[in-house]
Amino acid sequence: MRRNRLGRSAVEITELSFGAAAIGNLFTAVTPEQAAAAVDAAWDEGIRYFDTAPHYGLGLSERRLGEALRTRPRDAYTVSTKVGRILEPLPAGEGPAGDGLSEGFAVSATHRRRWDFSADGVRRSIEDSLERLGLDRVDIVYLHDPDDHGEAAFREAYPELERLRAEGVVGAIGAGMNQTAMLTRFLRETDVDAVLCAGRYTLLDHSALTALLPEAAARGRSVVVGGVFNSGLLADPRPGARYDYAAAPLALLDRALRMRAVAEAHGVPLRAAALHFPLAHPAVAGVLVGTRSPDEVHDAAALLRDGIPDGLWDDLRAEGLLMTDGHEDGN
Numbered sequence: 040m041r042r043n044r045l046g047r048s049a050v051e052i053t054e055l056s057f058g059a060a061a062i063g064n065l066f067t068a069v070t071p072e073q074a075a076a077a078v079d080a081a082w083d084e085g086i087r088y089f090d091t092a093p094h095y096g097l098g099l100s101e102r103r104l105g106e107a108l109r110t111r112p113r114d115a116y117t118v119s120t121k122v123g124r125i126l127e128p129l130p131a132g133e134g135p136a137g138d139g140l141s142e143g144f145a146v147s148a149t150h151r152r153r154w155d156f157s158a159d160g161v162r163r164s165i166e167d168s169l170e171r172l173g174l175d176r177v178d179i180v181y182l183h184d185p186d187d188h189g190e191a192a193f194r195e196a197y198p199e200l201e202r203l204r205a206e207g208v209v210g211a212i213g214a215g216m217n218q219t220a221m222l223t224r225f226l227r228e229t230d231v232d233a234v235l236c237a238g239r240y241t242l243l244d245h246s247a248l249t250a251l252l253p254e255a256a257a258r259g260r261s262v263v264v265g266g267v268f269n270s271g272l273l274a275d276p277r278p279g280a281r282y283d284y285a286a287a288p289l290a291l292l293d294r295a296l297r298m299r300a301v302a303e304a305h306g307v308p309l310r311a312a313a314l315h316f317p318l319a320h321p322a323v324a325g326v327l328v329g330t331r332s333p334d335e336v337h338d339a340a341a342l343l344r345d346g347i348p349d350g351l352w353d354d355l356r357a358e359g360l361l362m363t364d365g366h367e368d369g370n
Contacts, residue, residue: 050117050178050210050232052088052325054318055343057081058265059089059104061331063096064145069331071103078107080333084340090235090263090327091172092121092183093164094152096144098171105172118172119235121183121215122164122196126150143284156182156191158199165208176208181215181235182225189221197229217266217283219251226254233324238266238283240317242273242298242309242355243291245362252322261324264317273298273313298360305351311342312351 062074069077078089089108091100101120108116128150141148155164165180180200185192192214200212214225215235222234234255240247240262247262255262268274270281276295280287287295299309317323330336355361 052117052261052263053086054325055084055086055314055340056088056090056263056325056327057086057336058327058329059091059100060095061329062103063091063100065095065143065329065331066140066145068145073332074103075107076333077330077336078104080336081330082111084336086336086340087115088117088119088325090119090265092124093126093168093171094121094124094142094183096146097141097148097150097152098126098167099144099146101168101171105174109173113174117178118174119179119181120165120168120172120177121181122161122168122200123154123156123183123185123188123192124152125155125160125164126167127153154188156185156188156196158195161196161199162203165203176210178210179213179233180209180211181213183215184217185214186216186218186221193228197225197231201230215263215265219247219249223250223254226251226258226260231260233261233263235263235265235327237264238269240264240320240323241267241269242313242316242361243269243282243294248320248362252320255322256320260322262320262322263325263327264323265327267313267317267326267328268310274310276309294360297358298355301354301358301360302351304354305348307345307347307351308342311345312347312355314339314342315347 062069062077089104091104129148182192182196203209204212211232213231213233214222216222217237219239222236225231225234236247236251238244252262270284272280272282272287272295276292276299282291302309302312314326317326328339330339352361
C-alpha cells in the first residue's frame with residue numbers, strides 16, 4: 040500500500056487510513072471487542088495511519104485506539120489526534136436528557152466539551168490525549184473545527200502547536216475542518232505540515248479544487264481527505280441517507296443515484312468510485328474511512344485494490360456529474 044510523507048516531517052500515512060470516530064460510538068454503539076477487531080483488521084490490511092480526537096465519544100475513541108495499538112511497534116504506525124475541545128467532567132446527574140447521543144456519539148454524558156483554542160488549552164488537550172492513548176508522543180495534531188474561533192486559532196493555538204513540534208511532543212501539525220477557506224488560509228499563512236479536509240473533495244463536492252488543493256500542491260503540503268462518502272450518501276444513496284450528518288436533500292440524492300447508475304454500468308460500486316476519486320489529485324496523501332467492523336475495513340481495502348476504468352470518469356463528466364478538470368485519470 041502506498042505511503043506518503045506529511046510535509047517535511049518524518050511522519051507517514053498510508054493511502055487508506057483508519058478514521059476512528061466510528062469506534063467512539065458515532066451514531067450507534069460499538070462493543071470493545073468490535074472496536075479492537077476493526078483495528079486489528081486495519082493492521083492486517085496494511086493500514087498504518089489512525090486518526091482520532093477527544094470529541095469522538097468523549098475520549099472513548101482515543102482510549103480504544105490506544106488499547107488496540109498497545110502491542111504494536113510504536114515506530115510502525117502513525118496516530119493523529121486533535122485539539123480545540125477540552126473534556127470536563129460533569130457533576131453527577133447533570134447529563135443532558137435526549138436521544139441518548141452526546142453530539143452524535145452513543146456514550147454516556149459523563150463530560151462536557153468546552154471549546155478552547157488557547158495555548159494552555161492546546162497543551163492540556165494533548166496531555167489528556169496522550170494519557171488516553173497511552174502514548175508518549177502524537178505523530179500529527181490537527182486544530183479541530185476552528186471555524187468560529189479563527190482569531191484564537193491563529194493567534195494562540197497554532198503558535199503553541201509550533202512550540203510542541205519543536206519540543207518533539209508532536210511530529211507534524213495542521214488543521215482539520217469541513218470547509219476549505221480557512222484551511223487554505225492555514226496553508227498560506229502558517230507552517231502547517233498538512234490539512235485534513237472533510238467532505239469537501241468528494242464526488243458530490245469539488246470545492247477543494249478552487250483554492251485548497253492547488254495551494255497545497257504549490258507549497259508541497261499534504262492533504263488528507265475525510266468524509267469521502269459525505270456521511271453515507273455516496274456509500275448507499277437512498278431516501279433517508281445522510282449528507283453532512285443530516286438527511287440528504289432530494290437534489291443531492293438524485294445526483295448520487297445518477298452517479299450510482301453510471302458506476303454500476305461499469306461494474307463498479309459507487310462507494311469504490313468515491314474512495315478512488317480524491318486519491319487522483321497529487322496533493323492528496325490519503326483518505327480516511329470511518330470503519331466500525333472488520334468487514335467494513337476489508338471491504339474498503341478491497342475496493343481500493345481494484346482499479347477504476349477510465350471510462351467511468353469519462354461517463355460521469357459526460358453526464359455533467361464530474362468536473363472536467365482537476366481529476367487525473369488512471370486511478
